Amino acid sequence: MYSRNATPSWHLYLPKLVTVLRHGYSVQDLRRDLLAGLTVAVVALPLAMALAIASGTTPEKGLHTAIIAGFLISAFGGSRVQIGGPTAAFIPVVFNVIERFGYGGLLLCTLIAGLVLIAAGLMRVGALMRYMPQPVITGFTAGIAVTIFLSQVKDALGLEIERLPGEFFERLQTYGQHLGTFNPWSIALTVGCLALIIGLRRWRPAWPGFLIAVIAGSLFALGLTLPVATIGSAYGDIPSTLPAFALPELPFSRIGELLPSALTIAFLAGVESLLSAVVADGMIGGRHRSNCELVAQGIANVGSALFGGLPATGAIARTATNVRAGARSPVAGMMHAVFLLVFMLVLAPLMRWVPLPALAAVLLVVAWNMSEIERFRHLMKAPVGDRVVLLATFGLTVMFDLTVAIQVGVLLAAFQFMHRMSEVVALDRDVSLVDEDQDDLAGDRQPDMRDVLPGGVAAFRISGPLFFAVANRLDNVLDQFADPPRAFILRLRLVPLIDASGAQALESFLDRCHRLKIRVLLSGIQPQPSRVLRDMGISAHPAVAGMARDFEAALILARQLVA
Template structure:
């Protein structure tokens, strides 16, 4: 039995690459994966650089991340077609970490996040990600989109200013102070880049719009007073990424833990969402816990080579599927081809104008904003709207970590309130019988022997609804001799519910009332037994259904049971 459980556990963590190789991998599969890997590498090349610059670091950091983390995510992951690398979701948190703690702080953050993801996968927490409230995801995703958009105004307009502040309001205040320094050339390049990308998307969706936009903008910008990658960052390295660890402020680990949690949370959620999207496109099924372990290893590897946080990228994964990607080898080839591009094209990348990269990220910001989804959620119930807007505004104006924490807590409270409201405790007529029949001419109360009262609970008896039992006995002018509590419609009971039942039993005992519970389902019966709430003659009785409760009550009060019509 133990060995079987170990095999099942190992199966959950087996990379899809091994599964593919075990099934058989042909030369035709390799050709398909090679074409897909080349396609995705062309898409990822400009994105990796743009995301790194927007995060407050140098463009080669984004390339290192896409190469190292992208290879590891594909090789070790639980999805056949997942493509990993830096994504726009990390920009706000990475920017703040670098500003406050430097590149060493970011490396430590990424290492800690990687270890958190590995632990989450080993503890099989991947399946819990599907319970993430959608308003929280939509709210912070839309907030991230606004943050990315605002971070690109400097390069899009060519503003002559220093570093962009991390705070949203301070950032726009700084833009206002330097708006007179805008460069028409930079604005023209930005508009050209947007026009090319949108045109490619509309009329030639299979073409690499981002790369074509960068090439055209680079050609047009020759001789124009527009800032380029080379003028800001110098020549990009044309060598393999080296294993090098800068000074890491381990003494500030406590301060960095919230940001590490945010990175781990974003990496886990986005990678599993991407895997779900890929499953829908391919008809496959990913291994969520294996995917989390791979994400963790990839982030550790990226950090050790000076890269950025990484996760599964939905757009690049979809591109891989559309291009014919069949196995994790496509993602591994994508990483290898990116390395070739970096080594071969590094001297030319310095001519890429920053305004062109800004146009790329403006489109990315719009893509991840999920405007239609956001607008749709605004028509949801009031609690969902509260969670959505609260998460959104906290993400934009305060801090992404705080937004996630508050959003999850408020969403949990909204859920508990709804569940508590759904629980009913009633003594009304025409209730559903324990056998599933609905009496039409006979009310429940007509069949109760004298001295017997009955109430029915509908819904889960958990801590949010346990207080519904507090005042049940106070509703009777003359205390009954027997009190029937019908529980057939109670699917689950937690410890607070059992405590409430014990408190009800104590009040019944003090008033000389016998408590009869009918129709206990398996889960409530099991929890009640584990918490030592057992039947006691003359105090507490468990019976199978309402008919049995009526018969027992009649015996306890010494009368005959009314016949059922």
């Protein structure tokens, strides 16, 4: 038991930048943040342009988004090292909105999404966004990856297509009709840049592979005067000026039609930013403020729209790069935006020579990384209901619409959960209650069980189903101990079922225990959880020291482990 200190509500929205400066910020910290910001800017430069082009707009829009939104997310955000900007998750939504409503429609969508995010943060729903079922997240993420891959076929093959449709089946039909117009030089340049990126990631992972590939592809195409499309030939020169405050005519009369897309943008921005913040927390050992982060994402999207940019959110890959480069505070993210602005002002005249096949290679790698094939395969070993949710969300994302995919995926997950709960209730009717708590020691029903446990051993009991809505509680289990135990008994007799999200959370918990050299004993596991953990390979995790039939048997094993 612990007493929760009274914390003023405004503290939930205090930017991490303020917290860092209050605790002291040295010259050494500034030096590290400057180096990290420069490193991330080098990675973000080609990526911002490629994402904008794939979204159906011009490359400077991506740069303006990374500059404006990237600065605001770091300045007002609730994460110490989060990097914000345009991301691949928005590509299918942005492309479809621009195709149907024009660029003014996209700006209105982004404005609405920003306001929704601010409202969500003020209503403290940041924690709720973490309860999204894992099969839904993996399904639409993999579906977006396939959509990005398909969007790059035109530039990768050099096909002569005047207008690429946004619909899946129309796009495939258009590709089939124009396959005869392929450009062998475009294919060679795409393959060469792909090989260079993959090779650098394997043998020189610290080098900025995207930027090196784009520069090498540009020099190769320019030196040999290859007949391939470039940024200049397709979009004209990139303006070497500061982003200007300007709004085109906004279609306010079509807000009703735009609202579903705006809500999808808000949802993606919220979920991806919080996932990125969680990843960053794991890398630096910190803890982000989820509601503050949502408010910052809202401010950034409103700011991006007012300067003619694209939707933005926290970028997991760029955030990880920021951490690995030694970032100490949000100053690194702010400097990344400043460096991008300098690059744009200085290098804009040269960017017109960047070949589109080189940018296509960058996005093909992004799509591969985003597909999370191993996690997809892993979830295909989950119970049938989770597999149905995964495949339905994936298929609807690819073939129809991301908004519909998320709605259907969440609805299927909810119905699946209710079905599972009804099965548990039905089974409980025939359970005898005479032999209550049969695997507990007598002392365990006392207020304090610490006298029962030997030194270096800790125990934790989970009561109830471990499903997607409660899986995140496992994150805080080890935080309750000042010194990590040597052995940890996880008591699962009162867990009637585990779904894919619960199994994923348990695996993440075991990963953390493995890093801390904690041996884990699973006690009293029931048939359904045992079957799921076995099928998904989690029972064979290296952190698992054994599976005991009851708590007393687990105590005997634990004593042997710490002896």
